[in-house]
Amino acid sequence: MEDLTTTFKKDLATVTWRELRIHLQRDAIIVVADRLDLVAAAVAVAQDDKDAVQTWIASGVLSKPIASQLECWENNLARPFQMLIVKPFILIREIPHG
Secondary structure: OOOHHHHHHHHOEEEEHHHHHHHHHHOOEEEEOOOOOHHHHHHHHHOOOHHHHHHHHHHOOEEOOOHHHHHHHHOOOOOEEEEEEEOOEEEEEEOOOO
16 A cells, blocks of 8 residues: 555646635635645645644644635636645645746
8 A cells, every 4th residue: 555645746736726716615725835845734634643734834834825815816717736635625835937
């Protein structure tokens, strides 16, 4: 059986905001800051590592999207994101424009 890190690395997807925005209706989107590894965050959430997750929330590297982010993303539905599904959540990271 593969470990979660390997599985999440394989499952890492690139999607647009247009594809993600539907998940706002069920309050499932979690934003992962650039300084936190998206796969590591997914593993911690999947394993219910409350200490790590609470620390990341307190430091602001794991959060719900804020109004200014949502407004920006709604103005560019083609904005790309990296995404991992960790039921019931969708963990996302914006891909910076190159």
